[in-house]
Amino acid sequence: MYVKDGVKYFVVDGHTHFWDASPANWVAGQEEYAKGWIECFHAYQSLGPAETHWPIEKFQKYSEEQMMTDLFDEGHVDVAIFQPTNLRQWYTEGFNTTETNGALAERHPGKFVVNTNWDPRDGEEGLKALEERAKRWGCVGAKLYTAEWKGDSRGWSLKSPEAARYLEKCQELGIRNIHIHKGPTIWPLDKDAFDVSDVDHAATNFPELNFIVEHVGLPRIEDFCFMATQEPNVYAGLSVVVGGLMHARPRFFAKVMGELMFWLGEDRLVFGADYAIWEPKWQVEGFVDWQMPDGEEFSDYAKLSVTAKKKILGLNAAKLYDLKVPPECDVDAPEVEPVGVPAS
Amino acid sequence: MTSVTRTPDQAAAVLAAVWSALGAVLDPELDEPLTHLGFVSHCLVTEEGEVRVRLRLPTYFCAPNFAYLMVADSYDAVRAVPGVTSVSVKLEDHFAAASINDGVARRSGFVDSFPGEAVSELDDLRADFLRRAVLAGTDRVCRAMIAAGVDRFSLTDLTLGDAPEGADRERLRSRRRELGLPSGDSDPLVLDPATGEVVTDLRAHLGLARLTRVSQEANSGVCRGMLLGRYGVKEEQ
Numbered sequence: 181m182y183v184k185d186g187v188k189y190f191v192v193d194g195h196t197h198f199w200d201a202s203p204a205n206w207v208a209g210q211e212e213y214a215k216g217w218i219e220c221f222h223a224y225q226s227l228g229p230a231e232t233h234w235p236i237e238k239f240q241k242y243s244e245e246q247m248m249t250d251l252f253d254e255g256h257v258d259v260a261i262f263q264p265t266n267l268r269q270w271y272t273e274g275f276n277t278t279e280t281n282g283a284l285a286e287r288h289p290g291k292f293v294v295n296t297n298w299d300p301r302d303g304e305e306g307l308k309a310l311e312e313r314a315k316r317w318g319c320v321g322a323k324l325y326t327a328e329w330k331g332d333s334r335g336w337s338l339k340s341p342e343a344a345r346y347l348e349k350c351q352e353l354g355i356r357n358i359h360i361h362k363g364p365t366i367w368p369l370d371k372d373a374f375d376v377s378d379v380d381h382a383a384t385n386f387p388e389l390n391f392i393v394e395h396v397g398l399p400r401i402e403d404f405c406f407m408a409t410q411e412p413n414v415y416a417g418l419s420v421v422v423g424g425l426m427h428a429r430p431r432f433f434a435k436v437m438g439e440l441m442f443w444l445g446e447d448r449l450v451f452g453a454d455y456a457i458w459e460p461k462w463q464v465e466g467f468v469d470w471q472m473p474d475g476e477e478f479s480d481y482a483k484l485s486v487t488a489k490k491k492i493l494g495l496n497a498a499k500l501y502d503l504k505v506p507p508e509c510d511v512d513a514p515e516v517e518p519v520g521v522p523a524s
Numbered sequence: 525m526t527s528v529t530r531t532p533d534q535a536a537a538v539l540a541a542v543w544s545a546l547g548a549v550l551d552p553e554l555d556e557p558l559t560h561l562g563f564v565s566h567c568l569v570t571e572e573g574e575v576r577v578r579l580r581l582p583t584y585f586c587a588p589n590f591a592y593l594m595v596a597d598s599y600d601a602v603r604a605v606p607g608v609t610s611v612s613v614k615l616e617d618h619f620a621a622a623s624i625n626d627g628v629a630r631r632s633g634f635v636d637s638f639p640g641e642a643v644s645e646l647d648d649l650r651a652d653f654l655r656r657a658v659l660a661g662t663d664r665v666c667r668a669m670i671a672a673g674v675d676r677f678s679l680t681d682l683t684l685g686d687a688p689e690g691a692d693r694e695r696l697r698s699r700r701r702e703l704g705l706p707s708g709d710s711d712p713l714v715l716d717p718a719t720g721e722v723v724t725d726l727r728a729h730l731g732l733a734r735l736t737r738v739s740q741e742a743n744s745g746v747c748r749g750m751l752l753g754r755y756g757v758k759e760e761q
Contacts, residue, residue: 216584216619219754223583226753227746334641364587370634370642372649373587398746399553401739402656406732420746429745435738443735476671480734 181509182256182493184468187486190509192497193251193260193460195359195394195419195452196292198284199276202241207272213329214270221457224420227428228458242456244284252291255453255460258494259503261293263323263359263394263452269330282317293501295321295359298350300342301330307349314353320501322355323394327363327373335366338378347386357500358382359417361394374400376407383411390500392450395420401436405443415500416444418492419452422463426470434473438481446488450497467493487511530571530607538607539569545601546577552650553590554744555657555699558598561744562751565616573609575602580616582750588620589646592637595628617754654703658717660737661696666714666730668692680726685709 182189201218203211222239225232234242251257262281266274274280278296285292296319298310313319327335336343338360350358366373376397383391394417397404408414421440425433440449451467453460472483490511498505530538546567547559558564558579566578577598581591599613613628615621620638627637635642665687670676672688684707687693700707705720714723723729 213619220583220585223750223753227749332640364583364585368641368643369588369638370644370646370649372589372652399739399743401742402732402736405735424746424749425742428749429742432738432742432745436742439735439738442731 181258181506182464182468184465187468187490188506188509189256189464189468189490190494190498190505191257191259191460191464192451192494192501192503193255193257193453193455194392194450194497195263195417196251196260196455197263197265197276198244198247198281199265199456200241200273200280201239201271201275205241205271205273207270210270214267217267217270217275224424224457227424229427229462232459232462234456239456244287247284247455248288248291250459250461251453251455255455256464257453257460259291259293259498259501260455261321261452261497261501262295263361264295264297265323265325265328265361266297266299267328269328278313278317278319285317293321293503295319295323295357296355297323297325298346299324299328299330300336300340300346301333303342307346310346310349311353314355319353319355321357321359322350323359323361325361325363326378327361327365329365333367334369335363335373337366338382343378343382344385347382347389351386351388356388357390357392359392359394362397362400372400374398376400376403379414380407380411383407383414387413389413390415392417392500394452396436396440401439405439408444408448415448415450415496416440417450417452419454422451422467423454423458426463426466431473431477433470434478434481437484438472438478441482441484441488442480446485446491447496449492450500451493464493530573532571534607535569535571535573538573538575538605539567541605542569542575542577542602542608543567545605546598549594549597549601551590551747552593552653553587553740554747555653555660555740556744558594561748562755563594564598565755569608573607575605575608575611577602577611577613578616579613580751580755581618582747582754584617584619586618588618588624588638589634589642589649591615591618591620592624592627592634593646593650595624599628651703654699655717656736656740657699658696658703658705659733660740661692661699662714663730663733663737664692665696666733676730677726679714679730680712680723682713683710684713687713 182191206214222236251260264278265276268274282294285294294317296313360379362374364373379391390413392415393404396416453463472478472481546564547557549558563579565580568576595613595615602611614625623637634646697707712722716723
């Protein structure tokens with residue numbers, strides 16, 4: 181819980197990882213990709229405040245104790261949601277798996293939500309394994325990475341019939357929150373890998389599932405926002421928006437927040453720190469202190485109310501994941517500040 | 525091509541012309557010149573007129589299709605500079621660098637550069653991003669006009685020539701021209717970049733234009749920051 185100016189915020193970090201990208205875990209022959217991946221993540225960290233930067237060795241593999249401290253002792257987080265990314269083609273034991281995350285979560289009851297993941301290219305066996313993981317770890321959410329390499333394949337689409345079978349399976353297993361992370365590759369390579377129209381397709385066909393587009397569809401924020409206006413079950417995951425822009429590019433952070441509030445509104449934005457790329461502490465504190473700047477440049481955008489901040493930092497995710505919110509953190513009284521409607 | 529030895533001054537003039545040519549090559553996604561973004565890490569012209577260019581991107585995994593367009597466009601731009609006898613453009617520190625560099629050097633096209641991984645050339649991708657550039661450019665031009673007192677609902681009655689002269693207008697005109705859209709001074713200021721038709725729902729159109737510009741500029745901000753994080757250098761101002 182984070183308390184500022186007498187207001188209590190229930191903080192759900194909607195996007196966290198416990199990864200191992202140390203050289204000992206690199207697959208022989210795939211070292212350049214394993215190294216390239218973690219160095220890319222590390223460069224993202226450079227967009228946060230300098231005092232929060234880690235040396236690459238620590239960044240490749242950090243301890244459980246470090247993570248617990250950074251999230252719960254110092255980072256104001258009440259509950260964190262694990263979003264696994266397997267990458268077994270590059271990392272022997274996987275990069276950040278359901279099993280590793282789940283084992284850590286079991287040692288700290290009540291602190292984590294364990295999501296799993298799936299890949300439609302895994303066929304029948306993958307469906308069975310998904311069911312086993314879902315039951316073993318009690319998963320109600322899944323994280324999908326459509327740009328994952330598998331053999332010669334450079335990615336997949338949510339439009340495929342195979343993906344539809346997995347979504348049906350999710351529905352059957354009670355996995356209701358589908359987080360999607362778009363990456364730079366897909367098959368075929370001539371198409372725009374970041375295209376979000378496949379999420380649109382899936383969200384229309386599976387209205388009972390929630391689709392949380394991580395990193396607000398970056399770099400296709402415009403397509404994402406436009407799609408989200410048409411699909412009520414689509415949410416925005418704010419990881420990278422807060423971590424990558426709030427400190428490094430505050431003007432663009434303000435504009436992106438303004439657009440997200442305009443197109444989606446405060447009930448469909450979900451905070452995520454994207455640990456260990458960025459620590460939650462400075463993000464939570466900075467976001468609570470943040471306000472839409474004055475001036476012509478930002479005049480189309482509404483100010484952000486305390487209620488909106490409460491929802492974005494935790495209450496929206498708590499609703500998606502049925503988390504118990506302490507009454508003092510909830511939104512009780514009607515908010516007096518203006519909300520949501522930009523002047524036009 | 526013939527090999528001609530030049531004086532250092534002549535070589536410097538070719539270098540300036542090459543740099544200027546590279547300044548016209550855009551990152552299709554960000555709609556900004558590679559030279560502004562800091563993507564040209566190395567540009568060398570020998571006294572024989574041989575040009576060697578090296579490009580770098582914000583991440584090892586930047587999308588290979590956009591990377592290919594930037595390498596191919598750089599190659600074509602430099603090759604067209606008078607006095608250039610041979611060109612080598614190499615993308616560095618990228619997972620697909622070898623395929624892209626070889627493909628561009630052989631002028632074999634995107635599909636042949638990535639056998640089995642691509643089904644068509646990148647014209648549709650490029651056109652899609654040009655349309656986004658037109659939308660973002662519409663916001664740049666129209667927002668300035670509205671701030672200067674132009675009634676926003678009169679924008680549909682105005683022409684490109686009614687917009688204030690300047691870099692923003694010419695940039696918009698140039699993207700429209702490249703898409704084959706009307707781009708003369710007497711053509712409508714606001715049009716649908718997908719069809720070239722006049723816009724009927726101006727409010728929605730301007731909303732989308734603003735959103736597209738915000739997205740493009742936020743992406744540019746992230747890319748610049750990542751390049752700085754990766755190479756520890758600031759882009760050219």
